[in-house]
Amino acid sequence: AQSVTQLGSHVSVSEGALVLLRCNYSSSVPPYLFWYVQYPNQGLQLLLKYTTGATLVKGINGFEAEFKKSETSFHLTKPSAHMSDAAEYFCAVITSGSNYQLIWGAGTKLIIKP
């Protein structure tokens, strides 16, 4: 069965510091991988996704993630945190079935310290 693990329910960084949010997955077939962001009282928005091809994927708002098959990881990074990055971030993997159901991590709340 496929699963997604996000390390750390809360991550706190100072404004201007590196953001690193960790995501590991298990999948018996090549996965499609996603990062979504949820701002308070809003729905989820796609940050970036990996399907095939280049393993370093760039997304919106300066975020990027690297697919590492050997480590079964898809960690999200941003070189310099901004106050507006405070939100909850979800990693997800698509199932191998035909209906493209997403399997979700539990989420990581990113806190930005001034």
Add this chain to the structure above:
Amino acid sequence: NAGVTQTPKFQVLKTGQSMTLQCAQDMNHNSMYWYRQDPGMGLRLIYYSASEGTTDKGEVPNGYNVSRLNKREFSLRLESAAPSQTSVYFCASSEGGATQHFGDGTRLSIL
């Protein structure tokens, strides 16, 4: 461009009451989904509809029913609400394996 629209945004129910959550998308997507979001548990799939006229159970379907009214609309019904169904409910739509687009959610409290 409205995307995915959910109504209502907030609702308070008493135990045993029924209600229907509405969802509509204007992107001509075939697939639609209902999730519930609870603290520390991420999103859990309740039901999904791969195409008009079909619906399937997800991870947590008990206590819910759905209707895919047409290609645009996918409703979620609670027949007899229970406090355990207090949650934030999200509807999403997608085309095949592409990105899922989410509504802003319905915050439901059951007393």
